Amino acid sequence: MSTENTHEFRVPVELKRSFVLINHGPTVLVSAHHAGRNNVMAAAWNMPLDFMPPKIAVVIDKSTLTRELVEASGELVLSVPTVQQVALTNAVGNHSGHDIDKSSVAQFSFGAAAKVSAPLVEGCVAWLECKVLPEPEISKKYDLFLAEIVAAWADKRAWVNNRWVFETQPNMRTIHHMAGGHYLTAGEVVN
C-alpha cells in the first residue's frame, strides 16, 4: 500500500547501475524540500541523462510548488511509484502544492533521504536522490532540470542482482502514464 513502511526492504543501488531504475520509462514522483516545506508532484517526463557520474533529466513546470523548492534547495528526489500507487500519483499530479497540502488529497508518507534534504515517498519501489546541476537558462527556457544522482535505493523484493524482477512482484510493477490518469503497467520481459 502507498503508506506501507518499506524501510526494511530498501537497499542501496550502486551509482553505476542506478540509471537502470528509470531506464524503462516509468512515471516518477518528484519531491523537494526547502525552509521547512516539503512537496511532491508526478512527472512522466523524466529520463536518464548519463552513466557515470549518473545524471537524470526531468521536466518541472514553472507553476508548481515543487519547482520553487527545487530551485531554492538545488536538490530533488525521484521516487518510482507502483501499480498500488496510481491514485496517489494522480492526486499529487492533479493538484498544486500552492493550493493545498497534498497530504489532504493523497495517502502517503515522506521519509528521510540519505544525502539530500528532499524527502523520499514511502511505499515506492525505487528512489534516486539528486543534486541539481545549475543550468538556470535551460530550466527557465524549457522547464528542464538536469541533476546528478548522489544516492539510489530500491525495494529488494522487486530488484535482485541489479535488475527488476517484477514478474515475481506484480504489486510492485511500475506505472507509465499515457494521458488522463490512464497508465500502462510494466509487462512481461522480452529479450
Add this chain to the structure above:
Amino acid sequence: MSTENTHEFRVPVELKRSFVLINHGPTVLVSAHHAGRNNVMAAAWNMPLDFMPPKIAVVIDKSTLTRELVEASGELVLSVPTVQQVALTNAVGNHSGHDIDKSSVAQFSFGAAAKVSAPLVEGCVAWLECKVLPEPEISKKYDLFLAEIVAAWADKRAWVNNRWVFETQPNMRTIHHMAGGHYLTAGEVVN
C-alpha cells in the same frame, strides 16, 4: 514483422496529442539523414519536453554516426518499435554506423517522412518527425538534443481515438529497455 509495410495503417496524429505517443516511456529508434547517408540507433533516453508546440528531448552520444547526421541536418525522426522489433532494436543499438551499414545486421526498411529528410523506420507503431532546436552548448555538454515535433504518425491498429489500445494488439506493444538487451513490454492498463 520488422520489414512489414505499414503505410496502409499509418495515420496522422494531431500535434497537440503527439506527446502521448512516447509519454509512457518506450525505447525509440532515432534516425537521421545527411548528404545521401541514412542511419538509425536505439535510444531509451528520450521523453516529451513540451505540449504545444510539442517538443521532445533525446540523448545522442558523441560517438554515433546518427549524431553527426542530426547535427549536420538539424532533423531527426523518433520511430517507436514494437515487441516484434526487439532484435532490430538491439542490433541497431549495439553497432555503430561508423563501422558498418546497419542494414547488414538488422532487417528493416526506411520510408520517407513528410516534413523532414530523416527517414521513418518501417514496421514501427509510431513516428515523430522532428526539427532540432539549436542548443549547441547543451548538446556538447550533455549529449542532449531538444527538438520540435513537426509531424506525427501512428499505426491505426494500435492507436484509436488518440490513445493506445495495445490490449487489442499485443504484437504492437512498445518495448522499454531495462539493460543488456532485456526489455519490459507495455502491460495492462490501470486507471
